[in-house]
Amino acid sequence: MLDLAGYLDQPADGVTLVVLHKSGNRGKRVLDALKKGGARVIEARAVKTERDKHDFVTEEFRTARRKIAPDAVGALVLAVGKDLRELASACEQLIRDVDGLVETEDVTTYYGEKxxxxxxxxxxxxxxxxxxxxxxxxxxxxxxxxxxxxxxxxxxxxxxxxxxxxxxxxxxxxxxxxxxxxxxxxxxxxxxxxxxxxxxxxxxxxxxxxxxxxxxxxxxxxxxxxxxxxxxxxxxxxxxxxxxxx
Incomplete structure (x- = not known):
């Protein structure tokens, strides 16, 4: 955080800086400086529970302006929900490859061997x-x-x-x-x-x-x-x- 504070005093041209802050007071001064400087802040809540994972899948489809059946959400979380990156990748694949409403049968086709x-x-x-x-x-x-x-x-x-x-x-x-x-x-x-x-x-x-x-x-x-x-x-x-x- 001290190195980052020094960098903010003389930022390099043409550099996009991505900073991850895991909440708490540590590094708060630098975080405040970033916000004051107009940094874009994206709040990413931890995905821990099964309900969080269901909400994550639903939001991925909503953001893509697509629909997925509730039962299909459950099947997808059961299939690949242990790893959030794999879950996000699965959502992306179904959004890309399946036309219309994504249903349980579609999840089974792609991930039925799980x-x-x-x-x-x-x-x-x-x-x-x-x-x-x-x-x-x-x-x-x-x-x-x-x-x-x-x-x-x-x-x-x-x-x-x-x-x-x-x-x-x-x-x-x-x-x-x-x-x-x-x-x-x-x-x-x-x-x-x-x-x-x-x-x-x-x-x-x-x-x-x-x-x-x-x-x-x-x-x-x-x-x-x-x-x-x-x-x-x-x-x-x-x-x-x-x-x-x-």
Whole structure:
């Protein structure tokens, strides 16, 4: 910051200077000098939560004057949301390559081999009781060599979201999203899914997935773990489907 302060006294011609300040009081004098000198200030909030990532994707499309379906936003975040640069690049690719409204099918076309996207589709089928679709998706993923651990994690996340929304009472999607730390579309999806569940069956499903989580990570030498992690996740998905349809 001291070197930068000296540079500001005698700036070089034709140089564009980009300064990153991570908030706080450190370097505030130089920051104030930059502002006083007419520097352009762009506030970039940290993207930390899942809701932040959903908002980021939505804003990328809004800035490009394009539309993306809420479910597609969720699928994209699940697919590439671990790295913000990769998420931004994915938004750019879909905006460039897909005409009209970007939907979940478009995300699947480009990023369907991602483990998290596959887990999202498996969980969606399982929680609606579509056993045939859930098992077909899961077995295709297993044949492709995908790790069962994140698939179980996505299934657990979806079940928790249904439980949270089901017990949160009434209110607008926007209000519940703020209270629960979710995106509004996630609240709407969880509400639709929760209509086919009651507390007892949902609790049993959460316990089944928790057991599968231990098994696929090799935490306990249960029968499922001895057979294979793939068997453990298959059993969990079947259990969720059959509890939903009971």
């Amino acid at each position: 483990v998290e996207t596959t887990g999202f589709r498996v969980a969606e089928a399982a929680l609606t009781g579509d056993e045939a679709a859930a098992m077909a998706l899961l077995r295709h993923a297993m044949l492709g060599g995908l790790d069962p651990v994140p698939i179980v994690a996505v299934l657990a996340l979806q079940l928790r979201q249904v439980g949270k929304v089901a017990t949160a009472g009434r209110g607008s999607s926007a209000q519940l999203a703020r209270d629960l730390g979710m995106a509004p579309w996630q609240v709407d999806a969880a509400r639709r899914t929760s209509q086919g569940w009651d507390g007892e069956r949902l609790g049993a499903a959460i316990q089944a997935v928790a057991r599968a989580d231990v098994d696929v990570k090799g935490g306990l030498r249960t029968e499922a773990a001895v057979r294979s992690p793939e068997h453990a996740v298959e059993r969990a998905v079947l259990t969720v489907c059959r509890l939903r349809n009971r």
